[in-house]
Amino acid sequence: DTGVSQDPRHKITKRGQNVTFRCDPISEHNRLYWYRQTLGQGPEFLTYFQNEAQLEKSRLLSDRFSAERPKGSFSTLEIQRTEQGDSAMYLCASTAGGSADTQYFGPGTRLTVL
Amino acid sequence: AQKITQTQPGMFVQEKEAVTLDCTYDTSDPSYGLFWYKQPSSGEMIFLIYQGSYDQQNATEGRYSLNFQKARKSANLVISASQLGDSAMYFCAMREGQMDSSYKLIFGSGTRLLVRP
Numbered sequence: 418d419t420g421v422s423q424d425p426r427h428k429i430t431k432r433g434q435n436v437t438f439r440c441d442p443i444s445e446h447n448r449l450y451w452y453r454q455t456l457g458q459g460p461e462f463l464t465y466f467q468n469e470a471q472l473e474k475s476r477l478l479s480d481r482f483s484a485e486r487p488k489g490s491f492s493t494l495e496i497q498r499t500e501q502g503d504s505a506m507y508l509c510a511s512t513a514g515g516s517a518d519t520q521y522f523g524p525g526t527r528l529t530v531l
Numbered sequence: 532a533q534k535i536t537q538t539q540p541g542m543f544v545q546e547k548e549a550v551t552l553d554c555t556y557d558t559s560d561p562s563y564g565l566f567w568y569k570q571p572s573s574g575e576m577i578f579l580i581y582q583g584s585y586d587q588q589n590a591t592e593g594r595y596s597l598n599f600q601k602a603r604k605s606a607n608l609v610i611s612a613s614q615l616g617d618s619a620m621y622f623c624a625m626r627e628g629q630m631d632s633s634y635k636l637i638f639g640s641g642t643r644l645l646v647r648p
Contacts, residue, residue, distance in 0.1 A: 448634070450633075450635060450636075452636075457640075457641075458640060458641075459535075459622050459624070459638030459639055459640050459641050460576070460622075460636070460638050461638070462633075462635040462636065462637070465633040465635055472633060473633040473635070506574055508576060510576075510636075512634075518634075519566070519578050519581060520566075520578075520636060521578060522568070522575060522576035522577075522578075523575070524573065524574060524575045525574045525575065525576075527574065
């Protein structure tokens, strides 16, 4: 059983460009989460999927951000017209569901916007 | 509102000694879960230990134990016999357990632990 994987691990882009990140959860995990972590802080929740349905979005997720999880498997997070303030580590986590289940995290995608 | 507080930005411990990392939380939900994660410099969040709000005994996982004091709303992580590989950031996190909720995690700001040889 492989863990959560994320691609790419690092992304450097220029301000104004669009970027897309991918997350592959642990197989058969029906819940998938995206978090953002800025330097020196703990991760902050961005959005949550149960299967293919996006059920909750944080106020941090501006209209430049969009996330999808087609077919309830992998997920993508797209940021349009990137800004320097978008520079952060983007973490994906998955769980089988239930209040006692642990969220397992991927290695993260570190985004740098120049 | 839910909140996690970690008051120790950085801690030192001598190799082979025990260390306690502090965590206090605030919630009005009677059902919640508390987690500790380790984040090495590589960036991945590694799950260490979980404590449910209704669990009667403190959780233990190998060298990790969670000192859960419900009345004081604290969930301190104790690492016994510290190893050099324990040097990392440590995050306390909470999840409220309402039915049909997202069960998203709320994280503290972390404690950086440095183990001295």
